[in-house]
Amino acid sequence: MTVGTVYGVGLGPGDPDLLSVRADRLVRGARHIAFFRKAGRPGQARTLANDLLPDDATEHPMEYPVTTEIPLSDPAYNEVLSAFYTECTKRLRALTDAGEDVVVLCEGDPFFYGSFMHLYTRLKDDVPTHVVPAITGMSGAWTATGAPITWGDDILTVLMGTLDEDTLTRNMGNADALVVMKIGRNIDKVRRALRNADRYDDAWLIEYATMPNQTVQKLAEAEGKVTPYFSIIVVHGQGRRP
Structure with a gap:
């Protein structure tokens, strides 16, 4: 058979x-x-x-x-x-x-x-x-922001919002370009980590990337907002350019 x-x-x-x-x-x-x-x-x-x-x-x-x-x-x-x-x-x-x-x-x-x-x-x-x-979903998310995620020799770091706050903060601070997934109820922890890593003002929140109900905004503009499961945060790299 x-x-x-x-x-x-x-x-x-x-x-x-x-x-x-x-x-x-x-x-x-x-x-x-x-x-x-x-x-x-x-x-x-x-x-x-x-x-x-x-x-x-x-x-x-x-x-x-x-x-x-x-x-x-x-x-x-x-x-x-x-x-x-x-x-x-x-x-x-x-x-x-x-x-x-x-x-x-x-x-x-x-x-x-x-x-x-x-x-x-x-x-x-x-x-x-x-x-x-x-x-990937993250590719759809950073494309939705209208800006490249990496330039030149930028190192892209992908983090899960489920990680502990210290781990998030440390890796956010070391990253050139950054993607944070699995946000949901971890959003407050992720916000604190971004602030502690001095990356908060550069962060974008994309919900339902490429779908009809897609939204794109700076994370700072979504303060206090409860994020859905299909949310991704990106911070663009600013590396070498010709």
């Missing part, structure tokens, strides 16, 4: 026009579609692909058991998620063992801080698994 293939398909930053030709072809031709989502939510990846999915595609939502309910520092967080990813892997393997291909929808690029990575490492040695790269 022919074994099916799992495709981790990057959907890019949000605008469907920014999908690769290969991603578009795979999603439109899929018989089985899998995607991550929070319980009770449609899932951002599923929403992004809504107009591309075949009417007869079978959907396989994978619902996170936790998101922010358990602190990242709690060992239980990794234990619960590890069991979840293992179970998701079993579901996909059952389909591929039956000869079915599965397209896993991935926000942004699958290999850039994406959940699909945890399936990939569990599948790649036993199941044909292919990754379709995509434009």
Whole structure:
């Protein structure tokens, strides 16, 4: 019996026009579609692909058991998620063992801080698994500001808002160009770290980059604002120019 293939398909930053030709072809031709989502939510990846999915595609939502309910520092967080990813892997393997291909929808690029990575490492040695790269969300965000993110020899630093404040401050201070992701409820901590690193006045906040409801503003102009999940902060480099 022919074994099916799992495709981790990057959907890019949000605008469907920014999908690769290969991603578009795979999603439109899929018989089985899998995607991550929070319980009770449609899932951002599923929403992004809504107009591309075949009417007869079978959907396989994978619902996170936790998101922010358990602190990242709690060992239980990794234990619960590890069991979840293992179970998701079993579901996909059952389909591929039956000869079915599965397209896993991935926000942004699958290999850039994406959940699909945890399936990939569990599948790649036993199941044909292919990754379709995509434009990252941060690329969409800095492009939305209308200015290059790096010049000359600038070093680009990417930080997660979930890091502790001292780590954020230290790395922000050492960066030429800066991207901060996973902001959400960490926004106040991120603001303090940017101030302590003397980068606050140069920071931009981009929400829903490349999507119809995109907003772009200086972070200082959004003081006190609660940021949505799809928010990214960028600080542009000012390096060597000819």
